Amino acid sequence: MNIAATAGPKAEQEPREHGPITRVRVLDGVIRVALVGCGAFVLIATIAILLFLGRAGVRGIQAVGISQLISGVLWKPEADLFGGLPLIVGTFVSAIGAVIVGAIPAMFAAVWANEFASKALCPLYRRTMEVAAAIPSVVYGWLALVYLVPAMESLAHVIRPNQTTSGEGLAAASLLLGIMIAPTVLLLSLDSLSRVPSALRDASAALGGSPWQTAMRVCLPHSWRGIVIALFFGFARAAGETMAVQMVIGGARKLPGDLFSPTTTISTQIVMDMQNAMPNTTGSNVLFSMSLVLLVVSVVVVLFTRGLTRQGRQGRSRRPA
Amino acid sequence: MTNVITVTARTQSNPKLEPHTTKMRVKDLTVCYSAEKSAIRDVTIEVHDKEVLALIGPSGCGKSTFLRSLNRMNDTIDGVTVTGSVELDGEPIYGPNVDPVLVRRRVGMVFQRSNPFPKSIFENVAYGLRIAGEKDRFTIMSKVERALRQSALWDEVKDRLHDSGLGLSGGQQQRLCIARALAVEPEVLLMDEPASALDPIATAKIEDLVSKLRKIVAIVIVTHNMQQAARVSQRTGFFYMGRLVEVGDTMNLFMRPRERETEDYITGRFG
Numbered sequence: 001m002n003i004a005a006t007a008g009p010k011a012e013q014e015p016r017e018h019g020p021i022t023r024v025r026v027l028d029g030v031i032r033v034a035l036v037g038c039g040a041f042v043l044i045a046t047i048a049i050l051l052f053l054g055r056a057g058v059r060g061i062q063a064v065g066i067s068q069l070i071s072g073v074l075w076k077p078e079a080d081l082f083g084g085l086p087l088i089v090g091t092f093v094s095a096i097g098a099v100i101v102g103a104i105p106a107m108f109a110a111v112w113a114n115e116f117a118s119k120a121l122c123p124l125y126r127r128t129m130e131v132a133a134a135i136p137s138v139v140y141g142w143l144a145l146v147y148l149v150p151a152m153e154s155l156a157h158v159i160r161p162n163q164t165t166s167g168e169g170l171a172a173a174s175l176l177l178g179i180m181i182a183p184t185v186l187l188l189s190l191d192s193l194s195r196v197p198s199a200l201r202d203a204s205a206a207l208g209g210s211p212w213q214t215a216m217r218v219c220l221p222h223s224w225r226g227i228v229i230a231l232f233f234g235f236a237r238a239a240g241e242t243m244a245v246q247m248v249i250g251g252a253r254k255l256p257g258d259l260f261s262p263t264t265t266i267s268t269q270i271v272m273d274m275q276n277a278m279p280n281t282t283g284s285n286v287l288f289s290m291s292l293v294l295l296v297v298s299v300v301v302v303l304f305t306r307g308l309t310r311q312g313r314q315g316r317s318r319r320p321a
Numbered sequence: 322m323t324n325v326i327t328v329t330a331r332t333q334s335n336p337k338l339e340p341h342t343t344k345m346r347v348k349d350l351t352v353c354y355s356a357e358k359s360a361i362r363d364v365t366i367e368v369h370d371k372e373v374l375a376l377i378g379p380s381g382c383g384k385s386t387f388l389r390s391l392n393r394m395n396d397t398i399d400g401v402t403v404t405g406s407v408e409l410d411g412e413p414i415y416g417p418n419v420d421p422v423l424v425r426r427r428v429g430m431v432f433q434r435s436n437p438f439p440k441s442i443f444e445n446v447a448y449g450l451r452i453a454g455e456k457d458r459f460t461i462m463s464k465v466e467r468a469l470r471q472s473a474l475w476d477e478v479k480d481r482l483h484d485s486g487l488g489l490s491g492g493q494q495q496r497l498c499i500a501r502a503l504a505v506e507p508e509v510l511l512m513d514e515p516a517s518a519l520d521p522i523a524t525a526k527i528e529d530l531v532s533k534l535r536k537i538v539a540i541v542i543v544t545h546n547m548q549q550a551a552r553v554s555q556r557t558g559f560f561y562m563g564r565l566v567e568v569g570d571t572m573n574l575f576m577r578p579r580e581r582e583t584e585d586y587i588t589g590r591f592g
């Protein structure tokens with residue numbers, strides 16, 4: 001594409017004089033350069049971050065060794081001990097816990113809202129969830145610190161009366177993350193369910209399908225890809241969440257004895273250690289190695305959802321579900 | 322216009338009609354989508370067994386609304402109120418203890434636009450059987466085959482039963498929807514302009530099918546095509562502005578309409 005071609009349609013609206021046409025062309029050229037500049041800036045920034053992350057991360061891995069980084073159980077930067085297992089376990093267990101206690105119920109709530117709630121209630125429900133999804137995570141974390149952690153402490157006393165606990169740990173983190181990701185998962189699931197053509201619902205109802213049968217046999221099969229994408233998206237968000245988790249996880253740099261013992265996660269540990277980590281030291285590079293783990297999670301989720309979306313588009317037009 | 326309001330439906334007696342049994346009896350049926358305005362008002366009509374009853378009338382006169390009230394499909398729309406009575410074999414389908422889901426298993430429906438599930442041809446037809454709790458594979462297979470034969474689709478699809486129903490042509494898809502409705506052995510089949518989105522050849526096949534099917538199921542068919550009503554039906558009802566103006570033997574209605582509105586409509590003076 002060249003500037004003249006871009007300016008063509010606009011130029012014709014102007015009087016056919018030399019002056020205005022030139023001015024329009026100059027303006028188009030400026031805008032075009034500005035837009036290309038914006039696009040290039042974002043791209044270059046992303047590539048720079050990835051390169052930097054990769055370089056520092058690989059150095060960290062080289063310094064500590066991949067096996068120690070993944071399976072070592074002691075994280076003590078001040079003693080040059082970088083066992084990353086507690087961080088990895090904390091991140092994955094709390095995120096999987098969040099999917100179980102938050103995302104999966106949210107999925108069924110979406111089925112309820114779309115298939116069973118009245119036409120007046122569903123939009124109201126959706127608005128409420130949009131608000132919930134927009135609340136900053138620090139607010140969730142704070143509320144959890146004030147209410148959820150004490151509740152977990154009481155619960156822990158009931159479940160295992162002989163041990164003391166503060167209530168901080170994976171149980172609190174999972175519940176908090178579950179509550180945090182539920183609105184987003186619900187909204188994404190709702191979007192997917194609302195794309196089920198009403199003609200298919202009518203067809204099922206007219207054949208004697210109960211609302212529940214229609215939901216399970218027509219609506220969910222039609223929208224399962226979107227719902228799985230929603231669940232993965234929720235998982236990725238839970239795995240990356242930092243601020244709120246830091247307030248309830250306890251910050252103990254070791255594997256937890258149970259769900260009510262303080263532990264840590266990748267992102268919260270990065271926040272805690274980064275003040276003390278001089279650039280280009282092993283301590284700093286290892287933190288980037290750990291964030292590579294989070295990056296891999298995100299990339300897997302993105303590739304997976306893209307694959308599902310593309311498969312869905314093809315399947316809709318050809319293959320039977 | 323005032324004339325329309327005072328008109329009530331009259332059933333023309335016709336000695337040539339075969340003796341019939343009443344399958345459905347509708348009395349003073351009024352359906353409102355909102356409090357202010359009724360979509361159909363005081364409709365009284367019978368559906369006979371082993372007949373095709375055609376419903377004609379200009380767009381928006383309430384034909385679809387009426388049809389959907391015969392299998393309680395209007396219940397799926399929020400805010401609809403239905404007054405009057407509809408009986409199926411003498412039992413009120415709007416009774417207090419009646420499950421609309423069970424009504425719909427006895428009164429099937431085919432829609433204006435074919436709407437097969439994004440499943441295989443076989444699973445489309447088996448759907449109604451499966452949700453009714455049928456588990457036996459042999460029973461399902463034989464009922465699917467019978468329904469596909471009844472809808473004149475078997476020969477065209479028997480070698481690709483496990484291909485997607487969406488891969489069929491428009492006319493085939495509509496016959497698949499008819500097969501799907503027939504598989505659960507309904508007693509009445511409601512068809513809402515089933516051929517209006519199809520080409521003439523596919524339309525002819527559907528019409529042919531409708532004429533044959535009345536031997537196994539009573540059919541109520543909405544059509545905006547008067548020739549179609551004349552070709553397939555034994556009786557015809559004319560709707561106008563939410564009212565059933567008249568209903569009677571199809572030939573009589575077209576040759577000797579009782580009401581002025583009917584005559585105006587079939588001679589093409591409006592609609």
Ligand SMILES: Nc1ncnc2c1ncn2[C@@H]1O[C@H](COP(=O)(O)OP(=O)(O)O)[C@@H](O)[C@H]1O
Nearest residue numbers: 354360378379380381382383384385386387398
């Ligand atoms: N779902 C609906 N909600 C509100 N009004 C409706 C709905 N469906 C139909 N109507 C109204 O009811 C009247 C009858 O419509 P319909 O039964 O579809 O007529 P027809 O099938 O004869 O064209 C029309 O005025 C239409 O606008």
Ligand SMILES: [Mg+2]
Nearest residue numbers: 384385386513
């Ligand atoms: Mg209609």
